[in-house]
Amino acid sequence: MIYRFFVFLILITLYQTTAYAQRGPGGEGFSRMPAIGRVYGKVVEAGSKQPVEYATITLMSGTKDSVITGALAKANGDFSIDKLPMGRYKLRVQFIGYKTLYQPIIITPNNVEQDIGNIKIEADTKALNEVTINAEKQTVNMGIDKRVYSPDKDLSARGGTALDVMKNIPGVTVDGDGNVALRNSSPTIFIDGRPSTLTLEQIPSDQIDRIEVVTNPSAKYDANATGGILNIFLKKNTKPGYNGMITAGYGTNNRYNLMASLNIKEGKTNFFISYNLNSAQNPTKGYTNRTNLTNEIPTGSFKQDNSSVSGRMMQNGRIGFDYSITNRSTITLSQAVMGGDMTNVDDQTYIQTGAGNTVLFKGDRVNNQTTKWRNYTSQIQFRQAYPKKGKEWTTDLTYNRSERENDATFTTNNYDRTSTYLSTDKQLNAGDGNSNMLTYQFDFTLPLTDTSKIEFGVKANYKEDKTILNVKNNGLFDSILSNNYNITDRVNAAYITYSSMVWGIGYQGGVRFEQTRFTGELIGKNLTFEYYYPDGTKNLAKAFFPSLYLSKKLGGNQEFQLNFSRKINRPDFMQMMPFIMFSDKQNYRIGNPNLSPEFINIAEINYNKIYTNGSILSSVYLRQTERAITNYVYQLPSDSSILVSTFINGNNSLAYGWENNVKRTFANKKLDITLNGTIFYTTISASANNMQLQNSGISWNAKAIASYKFPKQYTFQANGSYEAPRIIPQGTTKDVYSIDLSLNKEVIKTVSMTLTLNDVFNTRRFGTFYESETFTQDLSRRRETRFLRLNITWRFGEMDTSLFRKRKPNRESLGGGMEGDF
Structure with missing residues (x-):
């Protein structure tokens, strides 16, 4: 059935895009432009501010008195005139007994819909000033508390996932496990401004419209966003008519992807639907080399080599619609369904030696893991705007449900020192779980003056998670490794901020209150643990999180910013659950139920300068963490060959750095270069097992993106990155570096092709080096290997049209200028 739908969709769009362009009546100065403009507002009596029913609204040519179209105000004074071509107009408002009012209107591709507010008609009304908006999307757009990055021109990420986009965002890094860091801290991930159970690898890059990067969130945002916020906004077009896009790609390592989307705006309704499929395999290799020490003298070693093949198959669909109840009231309903299968087969060979490099035993192990997941996201939103610019309130309710199955087989063959076979151990893991998360949010913005x-x-956010893991070792149930646990996490919050300006300095001050209660229970083992803030009145102060932002605009397109905030980082259930999770035969992981939240104080100074051909953004930041949650590795007391990884609360942590972003264009805007560099210092201290841990050091990372537009619609892009080794509590990470190359060709106005070679020199490896009094360990692994991928994109649509009424000839097709929507 789904294939018939897509065939029908393609036939419809092929038929529509063969139409000839229509020359609309148009305003002055714009010819052969689509009729997609809209002007709306409300007519009120100036003295009583009561609506003026049946006032006559006439739209005339900008330089002549010829009438283009018109409307009558409704009983509540509302009026709306749509299907207007681009151009200059005069709006005339008339009613018996009132002075006629004229107002100039300009409709441009960047300002299609205009809310002209409440029009007050009286004897001495003055015409409102003409306002023209011409905005070009910038790679970096700096606001008082966030930066906006647009991935539209990132050729290397086409056909990939959100992780491919993240690795190219200045200041953001991605490690070998797909974990994202912003300035060496873990950020909070939002989708369309709300929490989600999706991971970045489950979000197709072609569906991303923009990413807001908030390095130091204000009181308006969640207090647990200690590492900043990465807010991913998915594409949704709102221009009249219909439009869509189909992208298909294929690459090495069984890589293929398909994406199709369609938007239809008809009258008061905007409908959107999309589907995405993404599949890939990654053959990788890694190793672990460990040396045991006694009084700094080697007493044995453990060496392991890994050869893995991981695969993924992910699909997701999204459907929804917006309905304009009035000109300023909109309700949105949306539903997303996502699912996928992930597999990993890891072949390991290992050898354990004792003193004098004497072989003690050998072995090989095959880990065969399969994960299946399904995500469902339902959302209802309501937005109420007002005639006063900037005044609005929004409310929404979001429900996320996640279901997962995790099955694994670990087969270990044991050999003695002479390679004589001894035995085979087989461990079977069967796990499944689900989570439900309900989020409600209400926000109100009330402008007081033009500057305040x-x-x-x-x-309110409520989340519950249920997980069952049954483990059998050699056919016998293992009660130690098997677990059945429930997690309940509740967070209720309220915030208020005030923004204004004094002596030319903009400021925003605010405070957020958050009530937290986290409960975990191991079913059948009589173990429970929880934390909650505030606990009565004794720690009430720890539930308030203030923020302060200052900004000063200088001459020459310059701006300074200074901001402060306080945050809380609550440990998650994987950090707290006291059960053993295996990485391999010689590495275990276990949670710490005694973990407590850490509190972070953050300060930033930002400088932004915009030039004719570019911009520079420089930031100095400081992070001071109390009771920092720290990863800690130790040898198992009963078997020194096994390393156990857990989490502890450190004494404190201090980090500060300097980040710079530079963007310049050269050669008549044919060459774009974006550079990012960050240098930072970190110090960590903690106490564990009667040992004092302390580490400090300087590290840095850099990124560069260069794009050049060649003749005949060719564009070449090169992406390069380098991450220097950085400190961890018991050692350092290894440096990471890579280069990606991409070539794009606009075949015709609606079809483009992109060829990407990812990790050209196959150098993107991740690793750590641990060092303590009792051992050293060198570990290396990869997330993916070099691959080549080709993507073909077809954009279709017609702006001034309807799919649901009789077709008129000579409509404006996509070739008339709609390709910029995607």
């Missing part, structure tokens, strides 16, 4: 406003809101 109040924002306030509330948020």
Whole structure:
């Protein structure tokens, strides 16, 4: 059935895009432009501010008195005139007994819909000033508390996932496990401004419209966003008519992807639907080399080589619609369904030696793991705007459900020192679980003057997670490794901020209150643990999180910013659950139920300068963490050959750094270069097992993106990155570096092809080096290997049209200028 739907969709769009362009009546100065403009507002009596029913609204040519179209105000004073071509107009408002009012209107591709507010008609009304908006999307757009990055021009990420986009964002790094870090800290991930159970690898890059990067979130945002916020906004077009895109790609390592999307805006309704499929395999290799020490003298070693093949198959679909109840009231309903299968086969060979490099035993192990997941996201949103610019309130309810199955087989063959076979151990893991998360949020923005406003809101988030893991070793149930646990996490919050300006300095001050309760229970083992803030009145102060932002605009397109905030980082259930999780035969992982939240104080100084051909953004930041949650590795007391990884609360942590972003264009805007560099210092200290841990050091990372537009619609892009070794509590990470190359060809106005070679020199490896009094360990692994991928994209649509009424000839097709929507 789904194939018939896509065949029908393609036939419809092929038929529509063969139409000839329509020359609309148009305003002055714009010819052969689509009729997609809209002007709306409300007519009120100036004295009583009551609506003026049946006032006559006439739209005339900008330089002549010829009438283009018109409308009558409704009983509540609302009016709306749509299907307007680009151009200059005069809006005339008339009613018996009132002075006629004229207002200039300009409709441009960047300002299609205009809310002209409440029009007050009286004897001495003055015409409102003409306002023209011409905005070009920038790679970096700096606001008082966030930066906006647009991935549209990132050729290397096409056909990939959100992780491919993240690795190219300045200041963001991605490690070998797909974990994202912003300035060496873990950020909070939002999708369309709300929490989600999706991972970055489950989000197709072609569906991303923009990513907001908030390095130091204000009181408006969650207090647990200690590592900043990465807010991913998915594409949704709102221009009249219909439009869509189909992308297909194929690459080495069984890599293929398909994406199709369609938007239809008809009258008060905007409908959107999309589907994505992404599949890949990654053959990788890694190793672990460990040396045991006694009084700094080697007493044995453990060496292991890994050869893995991981695969993924992911699909997701999204459907929804917006309905404009009035000109300023909109309700949105959306539903997303996502699912996938992930597999990993890891072949390991290992050897354990004793003093004098004497072989003690050998072995090989095959880990065969399969994960299946399904995600469902339902959301209802309501937005109410007002005639006063900037005044609005929004409310929404989001429900996320996640279901997962995890099955694994670990087969270990044991050999003695002479390679004589001894035995085979087989461990079977059968796990499944589900989580439910309900989020409600209300936000209100109230402008007081042109330079001041109040924002306030509330948020409630409830999440429950249930997981069952049954383990059998050689056919016998293992009660130690088997677990059945429930997690309940509740966070209720309220915030208020005030923004204004004094002596030319913009400021925003605010405070957030959050009530937290986290409960974990191991079913059948009589183990429970929890933490909650505030606990009565004794730690009430720890539930308040203030923020302060200052900004000063200088001459020459310059701006300074200074900001402060306080955050909380709550340990998650994987960090707290006291059960053993295996990485391999010689490496275990276990949670710490005694972990407590860490508190972080963050400060930043930012400088932004915009030039004619580029910009520079420089930031100095400081992070001071109390009771820092720290990873700690130790040898198992009963078997020194096994390393156990867990988490502890350290004494404190201090980090500060300097980040710079530079963007320049050369050669008549044919060459774009974006550079990013960050240098930072970190110090960590902690106490564990009667040992004092302390480490400090300087590290840095750099990124560069160069794009050049050649003749005949060719564009070449090169991406390069380098991450220097950085400290961890018991050692350092290894450096990571790579280069990606991409070539794009606009075949015709609606079809483009992109060829990407990822990790050209196959150098993107991740590793760590641990060092303590009792052991050293050198570990290396990869997330993916070099691959080549080709993507073909077809954009279709017609802006001034309807799919649901009789077709008129000579409509404006996509070739008339709609390709910029995607």
